[in-house]
Structure formats: structure tokens, C-alpha cells
Amino acid sequence: MTRHVLVLNVGSSSIKYALLDPATGHRAAGGLVERIGEDGGRLVHHGPGEEPYERPGPYPDTESALAALQAAFAEAGPDLADARLAAVGHRVVHGGDRYSAPVVIDESVEQTIEELIPLAPLHNPPALAGIRAARRTFPELPHVAVFDTAFHQTLPPAAHTYAVPRDWAAELGVRRYGFHGTSHAYVSRRAAALLGRVPGEVNSIVLHLGNGASVTAVAGGRSVETSMGLTPLEGLVMGTRSGDVDPALPAFLARTRGMTAEETDKALNTAAGLEGLCGARDMREVWRLVDAGDPAAALAIDVYVHRIRKYVGAYYAVLGRVDAVVFTAGVGENDARTRARALAGLERLGIAVDAGRNTAPGGGERFISPKDGEVAVLVVPTDEEREIAAGAVQAVRGA
Numbered sequence: 001m002t003r004h005v006l007v008l009n010v011g012s013s014s015i016k017y018a019l020l021d022p023a024t025g026h027r028a029a030g031g032l033v034e035r036i037g038e039d040g041g042r043l044v045h046h047g048p049g050e051e052p053y054e055r056p057g058p059y060p061d062t063e064s065a066l067a068a069l070q071a072a073f074a075e076a077g078p079d080l081a082d083a084r085l086a087a088v089g090h091r092v093v094h095g096g097d098r099y100s101a102p103v104v105i106d107e108s109v110e111q112t113i114e115e116l117i118p119l120a121p122l123h124n125p126p127a128l129a130g131i132r133a134a135r136r137t138f139p140e141l142p143h144v145a146v147f148d149t150a151f152h153q154t155l156p157p158a159a160h161t162y163a164v165p166r167d168w169a170a171e172l173g174v175r176r177y178g179f180h181g182t183s184h185a186y187v188s189r190r191a192a193a194l195l196g197r198v199p200g201e202v203n204s205i206v207l208h209l210g211n212g213a214s215v216t217a218v219a220g221g222r223s224v225e226t227s228m229g230l231t232p233l234e235g236l237v238m239g240t241r242s243g244d245v246d247p248a249l250p251a252f253l254a255r256t257r258g259m260t261a262e263e264t265d266k267a268l269n270t271a272a273g274l275e276g277l278c279g280a281r282d283m284r285e286v287w288r289l290v291d292a293g294d295p296a297a298a299l300a301i302d303v304y305v306h307r308i309r310k311y312v313g314a315y316y317a318v319l320g321r322v323d324a325v326v327f328t329a330g331v332g333e334n335d336a337r338t339r340a341r342a343l344a345g346l347e348r349l350g351i352a353v354d355a356g357r358n359t360a361p362g363g364g365e366r367f368i369s370p371k372d373g374e375v376a377v378l379v380v381p382t383d384e385e386r387e388i389a390a391g392a393v394q395a396v397r398g399a
């Protein structure tokens, strides 16, 4: 085997992982440890065998989950020694304004990730726990952090500055950072390739619609505007996050319901979005409710697609010229109904979805705009793991 990278995406209760060859993108294995620290913990590993290798937990913590992952490789393959690991690549959501590229992890990088916890309370603590545990599990390997924020370090000041007292920015780092950058970078590059052009010539609007969701305006390969801000709460409607609300809302809730800042923050992150509107966070479930005649679910879809359409129009204005609108992540890649609804009525902007192409079976990279469409509308499956693996190798070479 050529040299591989083990990519870890450690979330609050799960670890997604992949073993891949950064040169070709070939995935030798991958899997998921879910419900870490809860009942019903489970590991599912896809190795060389036909059948997935599954092991029930419990997995009380990140360390035990990583041990299970090592055991899965040992028992179901491929052999990690044969993979001649070049590095372990870690997804880290918040890198502040310190990192615009992947970085080899040392004590000071760990410390920065820790200092940024207040800005990404849901995401940075598990990532840091994962880094610490993985460095103990694989002490001989270089570990590289690849940040969601890095691609957005090109945002111009007019886009990343909030109109608030300026000492908040200087003393506290209050500004827009943007997230999902690894996905936006990869997907915008693939979109340029599908148009047969170099990234520097292409303007695109990338819609990353997963559990978390964000939209980025990419001008000539650089992020110039994005919907997430100081934290991954701002912008689009998400599975459990509100996206944009009036900034006066927390004060209003404090006065009327006595809710603390912490309580409001938690509610807006975990009990809002689709979940808050209709009791379901999974888009497939939301559509099931719509089809069963549930008016709350129908409204949830209306709010979700209205928000997307509003951002597409705004980012059209930011870019001036748009070559492609690109859908990616779980909803963007799989949900033709949401795609069609989100871009409905934008024909005057040259943006249209062809019904036949949009609903044609089969995944992969594809055009869903009409043949003579002015703006290309594309579906590009994201591959954050491949982008992280490539970034890890680049950082190790540069170190």
C-alpha cells in the first residue's frame, strides 16, 4: 500500500473516520463510532470485507472509542502497519484567525484550540479530546489539524466585520469566521473542474446543506462571503440550529421568560431549526411529515428554502457574476425536492433547475440546470475526508 492518512472527525458523541490515499482519494476503510458516552454505543467499520464489521459498545469516552477503532482495523483490516500511515488528520471546527492552512499539532496548537472553546462550545471540546487521545494512541505519527475556518480567512474586512464597538473585535476576536471551509474549498474546486475552467476564473455559490448548513460565495477560488459567523449558529436554517434571528432575541427571552444566556444559546443550537419548527431534525423525516399533511413540517420547509433563496440572491449581488450554484452535503446531495424548492423563482437571475435532471437516479457529480442554462446548477458530493488527508500531507511536507 502507498502511504495513507487516517482522518478523524470527532464530534460530541461520535467519531467518523476514514483511511485514505491522499494522492488518489481512494478510501481503503472507513467507519463510525456512535453514541459515545451513551447507551447503545456501536462501531461500524467498512474494511476490505463484503460485510461491515460491527461491535456494540459501551464506549464510555473518546479513548475507548479509539481503542475500538484500532481493534477494528486489526481484526477486519486493512492492517494499519501496511497502510504506512503518513499522518493522522483531525477535523477542527474553530481555528480563529490564527490558521489559514492545515498545521502540524504541537502543544501550542492544542492550547489555541482550547482557547477557542468559547467560540465553538459544541465542536472544539470533542475535537480536542480526540486529538489528545489520538496522540496517545498513535504517538509515533504526526498529527495535523485541518480547520473549518481556514478557507474563510480570505473574507474581506467588509464581510467579516460586525458593526459593533470595535474593541470587541480587538480584545475578544468578535468577527465572522465562517465554517465548513474544507467542504466549500473542495466543492468549489470540483465545480470549476466540471465547468472545464481553472478555479481562479470561476465565481460560485456553494450550498452545504447537512445537519449544519452554510452557504459561501467563492470568487475566483477564494471565499469572499459566508453565512456562518462568530460561531456555527448564524445563517441558514439547520437541523437543530436557528440560523439568523434578531440579535435582540436573547434579551427578550431573558425579560419575558427569565432565560439565561446559556439557556438561550443551548436552545438556539440544539432545540431550534427544523427540530424547533416541527419536531424532526432529519430532513427525510420532515418530508415524511409533510407528506402526511403536517402543517408545522410544511412551514418548516417553507422557512428552510426561503432562507436559502434569500442568501442566493444576496450572494449574487456580492459576486456580481455567478457561474455556478452548487449543492452539497446530506440534503444538498440527496434531496431533489428541497433543491428545486430552494431555487424556484430565480429564472430572472439565470438560475434554473431542470426537473428531469434534478430527479434522475444516480449520485455523483452532475449538472441539474437545463442544457442552455445561463448559470450552471450542480450537485457535487463533498469529500471533507479527502481534503483533510491532502491538507495533512501538505502540512507534514511543509513542517
Ligand SMILES: Nc1ncnc2c1ncn2[C@@H]1O[C@H](COP(=O)(O)OP(=O)(O)O)[C@@H](O)[C@H]1O
Pocket: 209, 210, 211, 212, 239, 281, 282, 283, 284, 285, 329, 330, 331, 334, 335
Ligand atoms: N435521501 C435524502 N433525502 C433528504 N435528506 C437526506 C437524505 N439523505 C440524507 N439526508 C439529510 O442529510 C442530513 C445530514 O447531512 P450530513 O451531510 O450527513 O450531515 P453531517 O455531516 O453534518 O452530520 C440529514 O438532515 C439527513 O436527513
Ligand SMILES: CC(=O)OP(=O)(O)O
Pocket: 093, 123, 148, 179, 180, 210, 211, 212, 213, 232
Ligand atoms: C461547523 C458545523 O456546523 O459543523 P457540522 O455541520 O458538522 O455540525
Ligand SMILES: [Mg+2]
Pocket: 210, 211, 329
Ligand atoms: Mg458534515
